[in-house]
Amino acid sequence: MPKKLVIKVTAGADSPERCSQAFTVAAVAVASGVEVSLWLTGESAWFALPGRAAEFELPHAAPLPDLIDSVLAGGGITLCTQCAARRDIPEKDVLEGVRIAGAQVFVQEAMTDGTQALVY
Numbered sequence: 001m002p003k004k005l006v007i008k009v010t011a012g013a014d015s016p017e018r019c020s021q022a023f024t025v026a027a028v029a030v031a032s033g034v035e036v037s038l039w040l041t042g043e044s045a046w047f048a049l050p051g052r053a054a055e056f057e058l059p060h061a062a063p064l065p066d067l068i069d070s071v072l073a074g075g076g077i078t079l080c081t082q083c084a085a086r087r088d089i090p091e092k093d094v095l096e097g098v099r100i101a102g103a104q105v106f107v108q109e110a111m112t113d114g115t116q117a118l119v120y
Helices: 016-031 042-048 064-074 081-086 103-110
Strands: 004-009 035-040 076-080 098-101 115-119
Touching (some): 004 016, 004 103, 016 035, 016 042, 035 042, 042 076, 042 081, 064 076, 081 098, 098 103, 103 115
Parallel strands (some): 004 035, 035 076, 076 098
16 A cells, blocks of 8 residues: 555546545545545636535535545645636635645655555
8 A cells, every 4th residue: 555645636527426536535545544645636626615515516425525624634635736826716715724736746746655646
């Protein structure tokens, strides 16, 4: 089992199953004791804003706000700098605990020994 998972989720409401899978895998990994860094890119960037995850619905899936809370409690969530800028999401508006960072930080995290990177 990897020491750390870096998960990049590119999908949002445009691809609900893929989106839900990424958040579910991140939350399960945190619950299993794996260090998790979840990156919100593309349409998933909207979930960095308060209330947006509550609008997401997918039958037979765990509620997205609960999954986000789980990841924040034991891991980290990062909003892509460029994705935030394209959507006019300023750092002051994101959920508490969510940071904004760019590709250089993602590459540094993904290239650490013992790290597995996943993209959804």
